[in-house]
Amino acid sequence: MFDTVCTIPLSSELFTQAIHPEEPIVSVGLASGHVYTYRLPAGASEDDDPDETLASENGFGHLDTAWKTRRHKGSCRTLCFGVDGAQLYSAGTDGIVKAADVATGNVTAKIAIPLDPATGSLDHSSLIHALSPQSLLLATDSSALHVYDLRDLGPKASPKPQQTYHPHDDYISSLTPLPASSASTSGFSKQWVSTGGTTLAVTDLRRGVMARSEDQEEELLCSTVVTGLPAKGTSVGEKVLVGGATGVITLWERGVWDDQDERIVVDRTPGGGESLDAITLVPDGVGPGGKVAAVGLGNGALRFVRIGQNRVIAELRHDEFQNESVVGLGFDVTGRMISGGGKMIKVWHEKLQGEQEDEGDDTAASAKRDHESDSDEDSEEEAEESSEDEKEQKKRKKRKRSKGKQKGNGILGFSGLD
Template sequence: MFENLCTLPLSAELFTQVLHPTEPLLGVGLSSGHVQCFRLPAADRSSDDDDDSNADVLSDGKGTIDTVWRTRRHKGSCRTLAFSNDGSALYSAGTDYLLKHFSPVTGQVASKIAIPSTRSIPDSPSLLHVLSPQTLLLACDSGALHLLDLRDGALAKSKPQQTHFPHDDFVSSITPLPPSAESTSGYSKQWISTGGTTLAVTDLRRGVLVRSDDQEDELLCAAFIPGMGPKKSRGSGIVAVGTGTGILTLWDKGAWDDQQDRVVVDPVKGGGESLDCIVQVPEDIARGKKVAIGMGDGSLRIVDLVKREVEGTLRHDDIEAVVGIGFDCQGRMISGGGQTIKIWEQAPSLAQDDSESDSDSEADDSDDDDDDDDKVARKNGTKRQTSRNSDNDSDSDEEGSKRKKKRRKGKAPVDLGPHGAHGVLRFNGLD
């Protein structure tokens, strides 16, 4: 299981989050149109390192979360973000119908284009995914999936190389399939997508290959889990798909007509909370095939796919849904939803805790009180940073925030008391 290190408050509702592939960088896109990049501290940072008073302090007191830059990237909401494969570029798309390419280090915009439209009115983006160094996938609310070839200068023109319609509703997830053994580039040319009540497989060269049967349940998120399924050969695996009624469906690779198995994540009669986002837990942390799932009720569930059961439950928020979840390059779990980001670290194993408690019992019992005080101090060790803005786009305030999912309704604010929803101390004047 995981323990919460700190809670990072945001200035507006979170729409999307993305993690750098090799650096401890976190990018967030907000309903206000702002895009913000944070640098997370190194996990092995020394306690002798200098502290920045204008930073969000991690709960161990040894590191800070620094704002690298912050800017209002879009006049409407920032719907989606994506890093390039090597992390050298960051892309965003918003409800101002613009797609922008900029530096993740400085936030400086390199290029931008108008989002292609397949109908008489502009089409809002729903998802971005970088398939390879040459191919950027852009999904829209109309169900259109545009393929932009970056070698052709696609970010300087609005005409995509290809456009497909794998679903009748907006695309809710894109999951690349591993490249075949014959691949010379090492990059995927096929991907799984979900939208509405169907799952589809699309090929970069041949278009939509197959669409599943109607699942009679909204499919919201997906993750490819290698090394599972009936054939455990190279490239084998299953696709775990989260639904709107709290059921995790499992699909064997190559059998895309219908689901092969299911796990009840939220067992509520008549349908549980929605499974809004999913990520595989790194195997060196999980010691097996497990996924972390963000729920519509603000909870996080860890599911063991081998045992087909929920292993544990965590709480991100008491009100808002979890809209983003991932693992950074140092193995920490990052969850986001509402106006908060939470950072989680793997908790010590029960065996390790038992051995430590046995050795401590032989020592002076007075040390327990000091340890408890240290834990409380660490749990409450979060404060807000004064952001350093780099407003490169000179965008004006025009459009209010907009919910990405049509089925989700707004909820009235609730007074959670002086310690917030999860016991994290909040300071007056800091949001």
């Protein structure tokens, strides 16, 4: 279904990745506090010469490190791009959210995350999401969900949240916007589904928490929404897919939030399935067709599930040797899949018909370029170690991860890799 284009080694353990909404750009946040932004080769267009675009479609071309920096003291916990792709938002264990210009990496604004009211200590971020050009959502380990007005950001201002909600009793593990209704004038979502601990909740931008599920008796870790399903009876043709800690995807009918509607067993490992730590939909026109979800597992596997038939149709491996959890998974604007976990990210392209694998002809990157780093307050040479407390925070979502010896794949025909 997909072949590896390249493996990008990372200097520290990956905590989070974000994929640009309009350009072939991916950013990663590491346990060392570093943020790296890579620009992938451009995809082919209908007007391109086939001979000139074949290299790009097969993954050959230039992969550039656009910029790199040690953005946060401690770990970089979460990243997201703004809806127009001009800004990259990051949050770390230093209690600060930073907005940066995507082209240069320069910081343009900062937000001080409110302290945990129960302890008076730093409240570490768990997720950040740009809901619209005006609204930024920030979730924390204390179960707080802060809503910020992006129009209040500036180089010297540190705005307070407009609203703070508590949809769960535990930290928020995933956040998925619900598609805007036909009556929406802006076209941007104003409601979202979140998972935290063993519950699912729906929150409205202005009305707050609107629904909360029954206790599902297993940890819910990731989510995405699928539209365009058959509308039958009370079904509106939209469902939220939620990956759990025991290898099962639960399907939730939009508007019926008290309990799950269907279940898909993705992993049947004896004694309890592997955790499902990342989930995304395969874009239309990519892959086998139909509604297909790509799922990243706690043991480094990638599995593809056809919705409707509700069965696994294919499997790949992000990590074949160390069995590190897949913590990031998505598709860029060219249809390439990007998976992240451990100390590497992988870029995949759709396998072409009749394409032959040539394992003996892999070539290393022919050139490396160093880029000036925006060090913020800290230099690039500072130690790249996360605290024991931070390691424990990360293990919560990867309880089933096993350890082993890692062996990364080579770079296939890319140059300029930093």
